[in-house]
Amino acid sequence: MSRRQSYDGVVVTAPFSTPYERYSTQTAHYWLARALKGTLDAAGLRKEGIDGLSVASFTLFPDSPVGLSQHLGVTLRWLDSIPMGGASGVVALRRAARAVQAGDAEIVACVAGDTNHIDSFRKLLSSFSRFAMDAAYPYGYGGPNSMFALLTDRYMQEYGATREDFGRIAVAQRENALRNPNALMKRPLSLEDYLEARPISDPIALFDCVMPCAGAEAFLVMSEEEAVKRGLPFARIAGTIERHNAFPDDPIQLRGGWALDVEDLWSMAGMKPADMDLVQTYDDYPVISVMQFEDLGFCSKGEAPAFLRDRDLTVTGDLPHNTSGGQLSAGQAGAAGGFLGMVEALRQVTRTAGPTQVADAKNALVSGFGMINYDRGLCSGAAILTGESA
Amino acid sequence: MTDPLARPPKKNPQKVQTVPVLPPSFRSRAAMGLTAAAAEGRFKLQHCAECGTVQYPPRDACVSCLGLELLWKDTDPVGELIADTIVHTSPNLYFRRQAPWRCGTVRLSAGPSIFCHVHGDCVKGSEVRLLSRLDRAGQGVLIAIPKETTPNMADDPELRELGADPKHRRVLITDGRQPGAPALAKALLDAGAMTVFVGEGETWRPYPERSALEKMDGVNLMPLDLTDTSSVVELAGEIGGKVDILINNARFMRPGGVLARGDTAFARDEMEVNYLGLMRLAQAFGPGMKARGADGINNAAAWVNILSINAIANDPAYGSFNASQAAALSLAQSLRAELRPGGVKVMTVFCGPTDDDWYQDVPPPKLLPGAIARSVVQGLRDGVEDVLCGDVAKDYAERWRQDPRVLERELAGDVG
Ligand SMILES: [Zn+2]
Numbered sequence: 001m002s003r004r005q006s007y008d009g010v011v012v013t014a015p016f017s018t019p020y021e022r023y024s025t026q027t028a029h030y031w032l033a034r035a036l037k038g039t040l041d042a043a044g045l046r047k048e049g050i051d052g053l054s055v056a057s058f059t060l061f062p063d064s065p066v067g068l069s070q071h072l073g074v075t076l077r078w079l080d081s082i083p084m085g086g087a088s089g090v091v092a093l094r095r096a097a098r099a100v101q102a103g104d105a106e107i108v109a110c111v112a113g114d115t116n117h118i119d120s121f122r123k124l125l126s127s128f129s130r131f132a133m134d135a136a137y138p139y140g141y142g143g144p145n146s147m148f149a150l151l152t153d154r155y156m157q158e159y160g161a162t163r164e165d166f167g168r169i170a171v172a173q174r175e176n177a178l179r180n181p182n183a184l185m186k187r188p189l190s191l192e193d194y195l196e197a198r199p200i201s202d203p204i205a206l207f208d209c210v211m212p213c214a215g216a217e218a219f220l221v222m223s224e225e226e227a228v229k230r231g232l233p234f235a236r237i238a239g240t241i242e243r244h245n246a247f248p249d250d251p252i253q254l255r256g257g258w259a260l261d262v263e264d265l266w267s268m269a270g271m272k273p274a275d276m277d278l279v280q281t282y283d284d285y286p287v288i289s290v291m292q293f294e295d296l297g298f299c300s301k302g303e304a305p306a307f308l309r310d311r312d313l314t315v316t317g318d319l320p321h322n323t324s325g326g327q328l329s330a331g332q333a334g335a336a337g338g339f340l341g342m343v344e345a346l347r348q349v350t351r352t353a354g355p356t357q358v359a360d361a362k363n364a365l366v367s368g369f370g371m372i373n374y375d376r377g378l379c380s381g382a383a384i385l386t387g388e389s390a
Numbered sequence: 391m392t393d394p395l396a397r398p399p400k401k402n403p404q405k406v407q408t409v410p411v412l413p414p415s416f417r418s419r420a421a422m423g424l425t426a427a428a429a430e431g432r433f434k435l436q437h438c439a440e441c442g443t444v445q446y447p448p449r450d451a452c453v454s455c456l457g458l459e460l461l462w463k464d465t466d467p468v469g470e471l472i473a474d475t476i477v478h479t480s481p482n483l484y485f486r487r488q489a490p491w492r493c494g495t496v497r498l499s500a501g502p503s504i505f506c507h508v509h510g511d512c513v514k515g516s517e518v519r520l521l522s523r524l525d526r527a528g529q530g531v532l533i534a535i536p537k538e539t540t541p542n543m544a545d546d547p548e549l550r551e552l553g554a555d556p557k558h559r560r561v562l563i564t565d566g567r568q569p570g571a572p573a574l575a576k577a578l579l580d581a582g583a584m585t586v587f588v589g590e591g592e593t594w595r596p597y598p599e600r601s602a603l604e605k606m607d608g609v610n611l612m613p614l615d616l617t618d619t620s621s622v623v624e625l626a627g628e629i630g631g632k633v634d635i636l637i638n639n640a641r642f643m644r645p646g647g648v649l650a651r652g653d654t655a656f657a658r659d660e661m662e663v664n665y666l667g668l669m670r671l672a673q674a675f676g677p678g679m680k681a682r683g684a685d686g687i688n689n690a691a692a693w694v695n696i697l698s699i700n701a702i703a704n705d706p707a708y709g710s711f712n713a714s715q716a717a718a719l720s721l722a723q724s725l726r727a728e729l730r731p732g733g734v735k736v737m738t739v740f741c742g743p744t745d746d747d748w749y750q751d752v753p754p755p756k757l758l759p760g761a762i763a764r765s766v767v768q769g770l771r772d773g774v775e776d777v778l779c780g781d782v783a784k785d786y787a788e789r790w791r792q793d794p795r796v797l798e799r800e801l802a803g804d805v806g
Contacts, residue, residue: 134421135447137414138531139505140491141482142475149475150495150505157473157514202476248453251503252473252495374447375495375505 004239004268010097011227011234012385014042014220015346017324019182020331024115024214028059029071031113031333035216036072039109043220043232050220052078052105054096056088056112056335059120078105085370086282087242088112088335089217089342090381094240096221106222113216114334120212131374142201144372145209148285149201151376154252155287156203159302163203165309166286167194169321170207170328172313173283177325179315179355184211184331207328208285215333217343233350233387238363239268240383250376256288256369257380258295266297269384273298276384277361278320278348280341282369283328288377289321292367296382320358323348341366342383349387362387392510395545397558397584398687401632410683410732411483415527420448423462428522428530429775435465435500446502467520469498471512471534484526487684492548496520496534507533507548511540523552524773526683526733528726544771553773554692554735557582559634564614564671566590568639569746570759572602577763579608581771584688587629589614591621616640616667626674631682636675637694637766640667643748647709657710664714665721668695672725680732692735692770695722696762699740699783702790705801707751726775737769742782755781 016038018031032055040047053076055065063071065081078099082088089112096108140146155161174189189207197206227234241264243257258265266272273296281289290304299307313321324330324344327337345364347353353361367382417425420436427434436445440457444465451458474494480486494508496518504520512518518534525531533552535543544555556578563574566588575586587610588603603609612629615621642663644656651657672693679690700708701715719738726736743749745756757780769777778784789797799805 130418131447133414133416134418136505137482138525138527138529139507140477140493141414141480141485142477142493143481145479146475146477146493147505149477150473150493153475154473154495199476199478201478204475251497375503 004264006268007097007101007237007240009224010100010221011224011236012093012219012221012346013227013232013234013350014039015343015350015352016042016218017182017340017343018113018216020184020213020215020333022116022184022211022213022331023118025117026115026214028057028113028115029063029068031115031214031216032057032060032068032111033072035111035113035218036109039111039218039220043230045107047072047074050074050107050109051076052096052099052108054080054082054092054108054110056082056084056092056338057114058085058334059114078108082112084338084379085335086284086338086377087368087370087379087381088338089340090240090366090368090383091242091379092339093221093237093342093383094242094381097237100221100223107226108221109218110221110339111216111218112335112339114214114336116212116214116334129373132372135374144284145201145204147372147375148208148287149204151253152203152208152285152287155254155290158254159305161290161305163195164191165305166208166290167191168308169283169286169289169313170194172317173322173326174329175314176323176356177329180324180330181355183325183329184213185325185329189329204285210284210327210332210337213331213333215331215336217333217336217339219339219343219346233352235346235349235385235387238271238384238386239265240381241265242381245378246380253376254291255295255301256291256377258292258367258382262295262297265382265384271363271384273365276363276365278323278345278358278364280322280345280364280366282338282341282367283322283326284332284337284369286328288369292369296365296367315356315358323353323356323358338368338370341368345385349385351387362389391540392542392546394542395550395558395687401685407681408684408686410681411487412527412731412733413484413525413529414482415529417529418448420450421530423448424522424532425524425528425530427462428524431522431772431774433465433467433520433522434462435502436460437463437465444498444500444502446504466498466500468517468537469496469504469520469534471495471508471514471516471518472497472503474508474512474514488547488551494534504532507531507552509533509535509543509546509549511536511543511546524735524775525552528730528735554635554737554770555581556635556767556770558584559688559691560585560587560632561635561637562587562589562629562633562675564589564616564636564638565640566599566603566611567597568641569599570639570744570762571599572606573759573763574637574639574766575603575606575609577760577767579606581767583608585610585632587612587633589625591615616670617662619670622670622674626678630675630678633675633679634682634688634690635692635694635770636671636679637696638668638671639696640664641696643708643711645708645748645751647706651710657713660711660714661717664711665717668718668721672721676725676729679734680729683732683734690732690734692737692773693725693729694737694739694766694770696739696741696766699742699778699786700801701740703786703794703797703801735773735775737775737777739765739769739777739779740783740787742780742786
């Protein structure tokens with residue numbers, strides 16, 4: 001049993017999301033700068049006020065976060081690069097929090113974002129990983145859609161889940177997205193729309209897939225003292241976990257790394273799933289959200305379809321889930337997709353979510369998942385954010 | 391069950407030619423082991439020399455013990471299809487054109503789970519067999535096929551795309567005068583070839599194979615002299631647009647090495663036919679075939695050279711001839727790279743001594759025409775790059791793999 005130290009004294013604050021655009025002629029640098037400016041403004045800081053920066057982006061090439069520091073004119077004593085896609089929000093938070101706790105940095109800005117040029121999805125795919133190049137692309141070149149189709153297929157065979165089970169998740173998220181003015185998807189989605197959608201890679205159809213777009217997300221990590229001094233609403237980190245390449249011998253992925261660390265997560269926080277006022281899962285495909293509910297302890301393996309069938313996943317429901325619409329309905333702005341849930345959860349527990357606000361939200365679970373290196377997502381992580389009582 | 395492949399309609403000359411596009415062709419160096427195995431039609435995976443772990447995708451270290459000595463070895467190809475999908479949309483032009491395309495995950499008895507192409511007759515949850523094949527980009531890929539043969543199995547669009555099956559294709563055999571020409575033409579027609587063009591030089595000079603060829607329904611005899619550029623160009627002008635498979639079986643040979651001959655006359659003839667003849671053919675027919683790599687069911691698919699196994703190691707009893715074979719083999723490597731953008735494969739059928747007048751002094755085993763014909767057809771179906779025809783070719787190739795210098799001495803008779 002690991003002995004994880006608490007994150008006492010460190011808080012998260014100043015959530016900021018840029019509007020998303022389907023295609024952008026701008027660069028990653030532009031989107032990251034815009035989000036950095038946004039989070040700094042939210043905290044009333046100038047860029048000289050931060051001494052740490054954490055960056056997650058796929059389209060910054062040929063620059064790295066080092067180049068970005070000169071590009072944006074920030075002098076840093078702590079710099080991190082999080083190449084973990086959908087897990088980048090949780091991982092950035094964990095690392096920044098420890099840096100602040102240890103005094104290696106006072107205020108860390110965590111930013112994630114990407115641009116989306118016409119054709120940049122194809123280019124991103126073609127240079128994603130060596131295993132993908134050798135063993136995935138030559139086979140139908142379906143990208144992540146094919147891999148998650150196989151995983152969905154296997155999950156349905158193994159646990160008897162139906163497309164309706166996945167559809168309900170997508171439909172609830174669309175309802176949430178209609179409250180979020182920044183969401184790309186503006187039209188309601190019915191279960192019939194979901195079921196009759198154009199097939200992409202069976203059993204995955206159009207509304208199982210995220211819409212790639214341009215955008216960025218950001219937040220700040222600082223000491224509680226600092227946040228109080230500045231009068232910023234903040235959240236504490238009750239517990240968090242991270243895992244890479246879990247269960248490598250599973251012939252096909254039906255569980256993620258959360259399953260290895262879930263006990264640590266809840267015991268560290270001194271909480272249980274039922275204490276959560278909302279849940280932000282990483283929803284690159286509905287089956288992955290389903291897996292997260294299981295692996296994070298909301299129900300047993302294979303039972304999430306039944307568990308979710310009895311629950312209302314909308315902002316006003318009994319289990320608010322992906323309250324800003326998630327990536328399925330808000331859009332996937334590259335690495336910012338890994339920040340979407342974190343930033344929204346932060347808004348929720350600081351009661352600044354506006355139209356998507358869940359009443360009396362105090363405790364939120366944020367989960368991340370990323371990097372389809374070959375046949376499965378390799379990175380997983382989760383964090384529990386808690387706000388002040390109302 | 392696979393639907394039988396219908397005979398393709400006549401081409402419409404008004405239609406814009408479909409430009410060949412290829413599946414993704416970049417690979418890591420480690421992954422080239424799969425391509426090398428597929429070129430010989432063998433199913434090999436990486437095995438760790440230290441702990442024996444079989445791993446996939448190819449790596450630079452053992453996933454179990456970090457051992458660095460990784461060997462590509464023949465592997466049990468049986469596994470279970472545990473999940474499948476049909477890809478309807480892809481950002482890649484090749485798969486966009488080929489869609490819908492079935493892929494799946496096979497859990498191999500040998501250990502790893504493998505994402506691969508899946509034959510339409512494979513049943514999810516059932517046993518399948520993996521084959522190594524070269525795809526249109528010339529790279530090694532894996533396809534799951536049913537464990538037992540199913541009706542019209544070869545007509546599955548994915549399997550067909552990974553080979554160069556003669557069925558419904560039009561073939562040119564370049565030299566009707568070769569003793570093996572009738573058997574070759576017949577084997578191709580039996581395999582479903584739509585038309586077999588057979589080239590004949592010096593048409594005024596009678597030869598015994600002609601009557602057999604003339605009798606075959608589907609054979610068209612065409613004048614073709616490989617030593618004459620204008621003859622080759624003329625035939626390409628006439629039928630170049632409808633040659634899907636070109637089989638160069640022409641051969642000029644005389645016994646003797648370097649010192650056994652007093653001059654270069656025969657050497658010149660050997661190079662004229664065996665090397666320059668290949669080049670003339672390639673220059674006349676190659677560009678058209680390269681452009682027709684995506685031309686429907688009967689697209690240009692393969693170029694075949696029938697060569698002596700002594701192209702890889704010289705037997706001085708036929709030293710000069712073997713030099714021309716080595717030249718042709720080297721040229722074929724260049725041709726392979728040059729035709730690859732069109733998705734056209736280049737295959738070499740390596741033969742041991744053939745059972746004819748020119749090898750009368752050589753002891754058996756010797757190759758009969760039927761054996762060569764069968765090798766050509768099977769090689770085309772499998773889409774391989776190298777076919778070893780007969781025991782002698784297989785034996786030499788194995789010795790060559792072990793040590794080319796030892797083989798050189800053995801062929802010179804220096805080893806007891
Ligand atoms: Zn090993």
